Amino acid sequence: MESIIQIEKLTKRFPVGTGEFTALKDINLAFGKGEFTGFVGPSGSGKTTLLNIIGSLDTPTEGEVTVLGHSIAHLTHRQSAKLRNQHLGFIFQTYNLFPVYTVYENVEFALLLQQMPAAERRKAVLDALEWVGLTDKAHSRPAQLSGGEGQRVAIARAMVKRPAIMLADEPTANLDSKNSHHILQTMAQLNKELKTTFLFATHDEKVMAYLRRIISLEDGRVVKDEAMTPQRQPGV
């Protein structure tokens, strides 16, 4: 299968005090279209750092990371912003919704950046809200939502532009079991229907139950990379 993300000899070091801290060391990975994959490992193992580099929010210290044909190390700010806007969707542990906008406006945001025509935009936003089952909350503010609803809005906001890749960093960490399964079901469904590639960073067993590939990190190294038969499937 043709890969849409290639990582070769990736090393990431952060300056710490007078020295350096190596957060990722010699990572070699490739991901194909439609994967439903997770980085797992203890806290501090480098999951977020890896996801951020793939998301072009950070750059490699050494090695090459290519996302949809773009070398992350060589993108200008403007180019990486464009890559994120058009092809990457982010989901955060803390949802990161804009508090002063309504649910509808939060979802609409990325499309406004793309300068999508109003009619098309409206349809896309309403579709996305329907996916996550929040059509009736379109005019609520984030503060009026439950945690599960908040994260579903975040999924709608990331999905509305139909990105090729979704990057979800601990998406269930703030949710109870019922809500966790609800959003995982939603994401598995999107993965199945739209062939969107999902990459998770997680140490949540509930997430792992859905994954088809699990990459284990320890101290910034890949220690295991295995294909799984998911225990849970969309709709089950």
Place this chain on the structure above:
Amino acid sequence: MLAIKLAFKNIIGAGFRTFLNIAVLSFAFVVIIWHNGVIDGWNKQARRDTIEWEIGRGQLWHPTFDPLDFLSYQDAHAPLSETVQALVEEGQLTPILIAQASAFPQGRMQGVILKGIDPGQKILKIPSGLLEARNGQIPALIGSRMADDIRMKEGDQLLIRWRDKNGTFDALEVIIAGVFDCNVPTIDGGQIWLPLESLRQMLNMPGEATLLVAGENYTGGDAEPWVFRSQDYLLADLDLIIQSKKGGGAIIYGLLLVIALLAIFDTQVLSIFRRQKEIGTYIALGMTRWQVVGIFTVEGSVYSILAILLGALYGAPLLWYTAKVGWALPAASTDMGISIAERIYPVYGAGLIAATIVLVVLASTIVSFLPARKIARLNPTDALKGKIQ
């Protein structure tokens, strides 16, 4: 467009602090317009009074005449040529003859300036028509300040002493034929207005003048040997004083503006610190750092726009009212050396309002840009973690 919409939402979402910033800024906005309006109104009134009472459309000066040098008056006079005399008869010019003298009100001696004016002139507002001989005495007109100063009123006698053309002292008693009210100190304080022909005889200068005041219809420029002084030339001192008054006021409202801008600056610094995650999320969603700087900068401009709207809300009726009833000066000071009315009617020109709007918008945009610039150097991953100091 997107940035403006976002900025409005963010600002309105910020609640009380926003209201405070907007209130202070709108206050500064209204005070700036009001203060400049008062000075512009004063300027307008002072220019109008000075033109109507003293300088007309300009003046033709004897070449050696220097209004600030009293000693120059002795020699600064010349007869009118036929052409100039013709213009006088047509009403285009009116001659004024000036001489130094002493007056003796209540037995005190006081230096005065005698000015001869044609009682029939129509160019200046000075009520020269009151200069009619009474009981064979020469009539004199004085302004109300002079009247207070020398404690004289209509019908009183005043002894004056002068030197004629040849330096010979002469003296006589004039009768105060009228006291006029006017805001122009240079035709009032220390001045005694006499009929032109009487002064010419007293000085032994038949047919002569020191200067001629031009009327509306005056077309010529210089007229040998007379040097034409335009309105602008004659109003230069007044303009200078008005400018300095404007500068003085700028300190007061400048301070007010600075307080408002500091409040916005502070709010911006705090808001950038508090909204790190939001900033990181904007970038994750595909904004460039400079677009985010733009959002935060535009928030500052939106403050000013809301402040202007609020200012218009309470300022417009307030300013309109002051323009209508005028503003009574706390102490109409006479020693300012320039025309100043007891009641000033502020003038709020479109230019003044537009300039103030531009100033307020620009200033608040700049103070929100300064802290927002920091975003451009930001690491989005740090912002998402909320790790910026």
